Amino acid sequence: MESFLFYVIAxxxxxxxxxxxxxxxxxxAATWLLFTLTGTSAIFFLLGADLVGATQLLVYVGGTLxxxxxxxxxxxxxxxxxxxxxxxEWAISATVGLxxxxxxxxxxxxxxxxxxxxxPSPDTADTDLVDKAMxxxxxxxxxxxxxxxxxxxxxxFLGVPVGPPHIERPDGAPRVVRASYLLPFExxxxxxxxxxxxxxxLARAKRRRGASS
Amino acid sequence: MASPLFADTSFVWxxxxxxxxxxxxxxxxxxxxxxxxxxxxxxAGRIQDRLGPTRVGGKFGWLQTLADGMKLLIxxxxxxxxxxxxxxxxxxxxxxxxxxxxxxxxxxxxGVVAMDxxxxxxxxxxAMSSEVFGIILIGYGSGSKWSLFGGxxxxxxxxxxxxxxxxxxxxxxxxxxxxxxxxxxxxxSGGLWNWYVFHDPFTFGAFWTYFTCAMASCKRAPFDxxxxxxxxxxxxHTEYSGFRWLAIFMAEYGSMVAVSGIAxxxxxxxxxTGLPVEFxxxxxxxxxxxxxxxxxxxxxxxxxxxxxxxxxxxxKCWFLVFIMMWVRWTLPRLRIDQVMMxxxxxxxxxxxxxxxxxxxxxxxxxxxxxxxxxxxxxxxxILGLAWFxxxxxxxxxxxxxxxxxxxxxxxxxxxxxxxxxxP
Numbered sequence: 001m002e003s004f005l006f007y008v009i010a011x012x013x014x015x016x017x018x019x020x021x022x023x024x025x026x027x028x029a030a031t032w033l034l035f036t037l038t039g040t041s042a043i044f045f046l047l048g049a050d051l052v053g054a055t056q057l058l059v060y061v062g063g064t065l066x067x068x069x070x071x072x073x074x075x076x077x078x079x080x081x082x083x084x085x086x087x088x089e090w091a092i093s094a095t096v097g098l099x100x101x102x103x104x105x106x107x108x109x110x111x112x113x114x115x116x117x118x119x120p121s122p123d124t125a126d127t128d129l130v131d132k133a134m135x136x137x138x139x140x141x142x143x144x145x146x147x148x149x150x151x152x153x154x155x156x157f158l159g160v161p162v163g164p165p166h167i168e169r170p171d172g173a174p175r176v177v178r179a180s181y182l183l184p185f186e187x188x189x190x191x192x193x194x195x196x197x198x199x200x201x202l203a204r205a206k207r208r209r210g211a212s213s
Numbered sequence: 214m215a216s217p218l219f220a221d222t223s224f225v226w227x228x229x230x231x232x233x234x235x236x237x238x239x240x241x242x243x244x245x246x247x248x249x250x251x252x253x254x255x256x257a258g259r260i261q262d263r264l265g266p267t268r269v270g271g272k273f274g275w276l277q278t279l280a281d282g283m284k285l286l287i288x289x290x291x292x293x294x295x296x297x298x299x300x301x302x303x304x305x306x307x308x309x310x311x312x313x314x315x316x317x318x319x320x321x322x323x324g325v326v327a328m329d330x331x332x333x334x335x336x337x338x339x340a341m342s343s344e345v346f347g348i349i350l351i352g353y354g355s356g357s358k359w360s361l362f363g364g365x366x367x368x369x370x371x372x373x374x375x376x377x378x379x380x381x382x383x384x385x386x387x388x389x390x391x392x393x394x395x396x397x398x399x400x401x402s403g404g405l406w407n408w409y410v411f412h413d414p415f416t417f418g419a420f421w422t423y424f425t426c427a428m429a430s431c432k433r434a435p436f437d438x439x440x441x442x443x444x445x446x447x448x449x450h451t452e453y454s455g456f457r458w459l460a461i462f463m464a465e466y467g468s469m470v471a472v473s474g475i476a477x478x479x480x481x482x483x484x485x486t487g488l489p490v491e492f493x494x495x496x497x498x499x500x501x502x503x504x505x506x507x508x509x510x511x512x513x514x515x516x517x518x519x520x521x522x523x524x525x526x527x528x529k530c531w532f533l534v535f536i537m538m539w540v541r542w543t544l545p546r547l548r549i550d551q552v553m554m555x556x557x558x559x560x561x562x563x564x565x566x567x568x569x570x571x572x573x574x575x576x577x578x579x580x581x582x583x584x585x586x587x588x589x590x591x592x593x594x595i596l597g598l599a600w601f602x603x604x605x606x607x608x609x610x611x612x613x614x615x616x617x618x619x620x621x622x623x624x625x626x627x628x629x630x631x632x633x634x635x636p
Contacts, residue, residue, distance in 0.1 A: 001224050027353060028299060034307075034346055051332045054339040062342030066349065066372055070365075073353050150332055150392065 005046055013039030021093075024082050030069045037061055051150050157185040234327045238316045241527075246466040248531070250278045253538050260542040288455035295356030296452065304354050305453070305460035308347025312467035314340035319474045320395045322484050322522035323493040323515075333394040334382055337475055338375070341430075341468060345371045348449060351461065355452040363448030366438055366549055373556045374429040374436075380564035381423035384416055384571045385409045385479040394475075398483025405487035410480040411591040413583070415570040420480040422563055424533070427472035429552070431465060433537050435544040436552055466534075473533035474526075481529055484522035492518035 013036055020032040037060045044053030085093075156162040161178035168177045251266070254277065258265025270276025292301055317340070318333040320326035330336055345368050352364010388409055389397045401407050410420045429436040438448075450461050477483060485491065496502075497515030504511055547555070578586075 001227060004224070025297070027297065031300060031303070031350065038343070050330045050336060054332055054336040058335075058339035058342055062339065062345060062372070062375070066345050066368060069346065069349055069353075070368070073349070074365075 002046060006043070009039055009042045009046065013043070024084060026072050026076050026083055027069065029083075030065065030072055033068070034061060034065050037065065051153065156181040158182065238327060239313065242313060242316060242467045242470065243463065245470045245531070245534075246463045247278045247282070249466045249469065249534055249538075250281070250462070251275065252531075252535060256535065256538045257542050260539070282459065285455050285459045290455055290457070291452075293356055293452050297354045297356065300350045300354030301356075301452075302354075302457075304347050304350035305457050305464065306347070307350060308344050308464035309460050309467070311341060311344035311347055312464040312471065314343070315468070315471040316474075318394065319471065320398060320478070320483070321526050322519040323395070323399070323491070325519055325523060326395060329395060330393070332392045334386060334392045334397075334475065334479070337394075337471065338379055338382065341471060342372075342375055344464060344468060347464065351453070352449040355449075357452055359451045360449050363438075363451070367432055367449055370432065370436060370438075370549075370552055370556075371430055373553060374426045374560075377556060377560040377564040378423060378426035378430055380561070380568055381419045381426060382475065382479065384419035384567050385412075387568070387571050387575060388412055388416060389479075394478050394483070398478055398485065401482040402485040402491050404489040405482070406587060406591045408480065408482040408485075408487075411587055411594060413571065413574050413586055414590065415567045415574060416480070417590055417594075418563070419567045419571070420476070422560060422567065423480070424476060424536075426556075426560060426564075427476065428537055428540065429556070431468045431472060431537070433469065433541055435540070435547045437541070438546060438549055438552065469534050469537060470530050473530040473537070476533055477526065477529035484526040486521075486525050492521045494518070 016032045016035040016039060020029050020036060023029050023032060037056065041053045041056035041061070044050075044056055152162050156179075159180045159182040161180045163178050165176045165178050167174055251274065255265040255273070266274030266277035268274060268277075269280045292298060315337045317327045318330045318336045320329070320333075348371065349364055349368045352360045352362075352367065355361075385397065386392055389400055391397060397409075401409055409416050411417065450458060453461060493515050496518040497512050499512075499514050502513040504513075574583075
């Protein structure tokens with residue numbers, strides 16, 4: 001049942017993404033981009049990630065796209081409304097897109113969660129560790145560190161180890177660890193601060209030096 | 214999203230249940246819109262000292278909205294030449310879908326919810342923020358400058374007011390400890406004094422601030438310069454007629470009901486009547502009233518209790534919508550610079566102070582002081598409500614010329630008694 005819904009949502013999202021690139025009118029391209037991002041948030045909801053899906057709606061659809069459409073709509077005059085891509089541009093962009101697709105698919109397929117990797121051979125495997133590491137779903141909510149509550153994300157940002165476990169193999173005995181997300185949180189906060197300061201600087205009221213009688 | 218209920222039943226059963234749930238929500242949204250249009254015209258009439266619709270469907274004009282709807286359905290569908298055809302057509306439906314998506318996470322009773330999400334409040338705010346894009350497309354796609362002005366003003370206003378609205382919504386979430394709307398409503402059961410609006414002065418302030426931001430976000434007066442009838446012909450929906458105009462207004466009234474639903478869930482106790490009893494669990498749990506259909510237990514007593522809950526919740530939503538209409542027909546319209554100043558200079562700092570205050574309140578205050586403050590605010594609110602009702606009643610029964618200050622009195626005064634008659 002989920003696969004049927006996934007095919008429908010992913011198909012519509014893909015078609016809208018293609019329409020974004022193919023259409024000649026720039027405001028319509030922004031509208032197709034809206035549907036693409038809404039489709040992405042629908043896939044998040046299908047995966048059970050309610051918080052991420054709602055964040056996608058709030059940030060992308062309600063914020064970023066509104067800004068994009070404002071900018072596009074108010075500055076696109078006459079010759080800039082209609083965009084036509086030449087065939088050389090089509091060739092280059094298709095090649096780059098295909099290369100990116102191949103890289104992403106290979107990267108996703110090599111993760112242990114995708115189930116396509118060959119299981120480790122029995123003589124070097126720590127079977128219970130491998131079992132623990134392969135546990136990435138938490139359907140019965142018996143693991144507090146991967147429960148689907150937003151409080152878990154908040155704790156992860158503050159330094160508590162959360163999320164699915166993975167195997168760490170130092171020189172001594174291998175052990176199962178979880179990651180905490182304090183450092184990425186701090187990096188992103190500083191990044192946001194830099195962006196805010198930059199935006200405030202760029203949008204400041206400039207003093208006019210010329211004589212105005 | 215995959216609940217164990219549907220893991221082993223068929224695909225058709227799941228689709229049928231989803232269709233029934235969506236149909237019920239759409240039905241509620243449209244019936245609310247129909248009722249709100251009628252109520253708007255009656256309230257507007259009464260405030261303007263006239264009667265409103267009185268002819269269609271009896272003495273009170275109950276079927277006026279139905280007649281309006283039928284008229285709009287058979288109107289000619291006009292699309293201007295300069296309009297972008299696809300965007301003109303698709304705009305109202307994006308607004309309608311954005312407004313409807315908010316209802317998916319709104320509980321109407323104990324367990325009466327389409328999707329019981331742990332991040333219900335966040336989802337509702339996020340879903341209703343996608344309505345802005347519909348408004349922009351409506352304004353731009355019409356190809357006329359009145360619509361573009363109205364659409365741009367409206368989009369700026371809606372996006373700006375999302376900030377204080379979200380901050381005010383976080384205030385009761387901090388008190389409740391959860392974003393799950395069912396949990397928040399359950400925590401407020403057991404008496405009128407448990408409602409979060411009386412919990413502490415910061416939540417009390419957050420209710421009024423949230424209501425103001427909600428009115429601005431739904432482009433209701435005094436923030437309705439998107440429509441601005443006296444300035445911009447009809448604002449962003451100037452070029453729309455017939456069913457497309459109806460879709461825009463369904464979206465607007467749907468948003469009004471949705472934000473009223475959030476307000477009543479988070480501040481006014483949700484589905485609880487104020488009596489210290491929960492009807493769903495009072496009537497539920499009796500073996501004689503239960504029977505099973507295909508693996509699920511249907512409890513008729515709980516269903517009856519939940520019916521009371523749903524009726525109470527819908528009444529609260531509609532009462533808040535009535536207050537929005539009351540404010541609309543009382544206050545004059547704000548200019549766009551006044552609207553943005555209200556948001557950025559007043560409501561955002563007030564919301565930040567409320568959020569900080571409630572966080573400190575939750576952390577620092579001892580338990581006994583919390584109860585004392587709650588009873589204090591509850592008592593003061595009851596006194597304030599009593600004074601307010603007394604003022605309304607005495608004003609309504611005062612003689613003409615006595616109640617309104619500054620009105621020109623022609624009788625009972627020494628001095629000028631009318632023009633002197635020349636002999």
